[in-house]
Amino acid sequence: MTDWEARLDDAARDYEMFAGAGAGEDREAAARRFRARIPAFAAGGAAALAALTSAFDGEPWRAAAAVRIASALDTPAAAASILAGARGARGSTSAAVARLARPQQRIAPDTTLLASGEVDAVDEPPVIEAIDALADRGDLAPVRAALARLGDHTRAHALLRLALAGDGDAVARLVEAARAGSIAAALRLAYLAHPDGVAPAAALVASNGHLAVDIVVAYATTALVPAIAARAASHGDADVDDLVRTAAALTGVTVDDAAFDPATYALSRAGREDTLRRVTAARARLAPALRYRGGRPLTLAILADDLASPDAGPRTHAAWQLRAITGEDHGYLLGEDLVGNLDAIDAWRVRAKNPAPIGDGGWAFLGAPLPPPPTA
Numbered sequence: 001m002t003d004w005e006a007r008l009d010d011a012a013r014d015y016e017m018f019a020g021a022g023a024g025e026d027r028e029a030a031a032r033r034f035r036a037r038i039p040a041f042a043a044g045g046a047a048a049l050a051a052l053t054s055a056f057d058g059e060p061w062r063a064a065a066a067v068r069i070a071s072a073l074d075t076p077a078a079a080a081s082i083l084a085g086a087r088g089a090r091g092s093t094s095a096a097v098a099r100l101a102r103p104q105q106r107i108a109p110d111t112t113l114l115a116s117g118e119v120d121a122v123d124e125p126p127v128i129e130a131i132d133a134l135a136d137r138g139d140l141a142p143v144r145a146a147l148a149r150l151g152d153h154t155r156a157h158a159l160l161r162l163a164l165a166g167d168g169d170a171v172a173r174l175v176e177a178a179r180a181g182s183i184a185a186a187l188r189l190a191y192l193a194h195p196d197g198v199a200p201a202a203a204l205v206a207s208n209g210h211l212a213v214d215i216v217v218a219y220a221t222t223a224l225v226p227a228i229a230a231r232a233a234s235h236g237d238a239d240v241d242d243l244v245r246t247a248a249a250l251t252g253v254t255v256d257d258a259a260f261d262p263a264t265y266a267l268s269r270a271g272r273e274d275t276l277r278r279v280t281a282a283r284a285r286l287a288p289a290l291r292y293r294g295g296r297p298l299t300l301a302i303l304a305d306d307l308a309s310p311d312a313g314p315r316t317h318a319a320w321q322l323r324a325i326t327g328e329d330h331g332y333l334l335g336e337d338l339v340g341n342l343d344a345i346d347a348w349r350v351r352a353k354n355p356a357p358i359g360d361g362g363w364a365f366l367g368a369p370l371p372p373p374p375t376a
Helices: 005-021 024-043 045-057 060-071 076-089 089-102 111-115 124-136 141-149 152-164 169-180 182-191 195-220 222-234 238-253 267-286 300-306 312-326 338-352
Strands: 363-365 368-369
Touching: 005 045, 005 060, 005 338, 024 045, 024 338, 045 060, 045 169, 076 267, 111 124, 111 141, 124 141, 141 152, 152 169, 152 182, 152 312, 169 182, 169 195, 169 300, 182 195, 182 312, 195 222, 195 238, 195 312, 222 238, 222 363, 238 267, 300 312, 300 338, 312 363
Parallel strands: none
Antiparallel strands: 363 368
């Protein structure tokens, strides 16, 4: 084994830790170690490039690490050669590269999709990518023009991007759609952490059960607990288990092992009812106007740390909410991996040292504090 092959093995272990099984501080530390290794490969000349190119004959994580390093090289020809090797890999190596290195194989979104008269029939991901590409460069006119032709999910995403750009009508349109039963619109309002969406979200929680769990997680407000209790009263089964556990996590209530049915691993009826009683009691001790995480007021610092979460849900919520609350953008990209987002995470943590405009658990939009939603 050459020295560069040994270095690539070390990089692959770090890559696996942050892109695969790692979590928490160890995961972030691994990403920082991995990033620190890249300049040596960039300066290592032909021997370093040979080690990267040979990675596709072995361990999948080694191949994925090589692709990630190649994507950061300042030598396009060398990077292209390595990526060509990745595309030619077979079996488990090919699968690993396709699954883990996709963010590095960037393809420009087709922004002309929004001009199509049949855009509502196009698969959602390409349309959302087109919306984001236009919004990122400040070209919002095609997004506004396409609103009437978009489907429910893509329209909600377009309105999210318009709201972040300061379009005063976008939030109102999302609220209107959520009141009409659009879970997609209610979720985008939760991404914006906008208090005007809490009331329609409560109605959707009571009527849709587990389909609205992500809305409850993103909003992080005890104002939704009564809706969860109402759903549990009318649907006393596993339909509400995720909602009950989410409410417990929100209020800082521990769900005991005894609350679960050992045969099904779901909450038993008695366990569900006991957990809800404790959640309701905890809610009564918390300030109804605030947002919470684990019974503690939600802050910008907590959201900034969520950007490094191994789970996509917290990362997604935090990425949108930090921008919506502050009106600032520090370069975090949901489509980027942890290594590519380290600078943005550091920038958001620095920004979060100033807790304004929400302080401890407050509400704000685009830098301006807002009154909390009404509470029952």
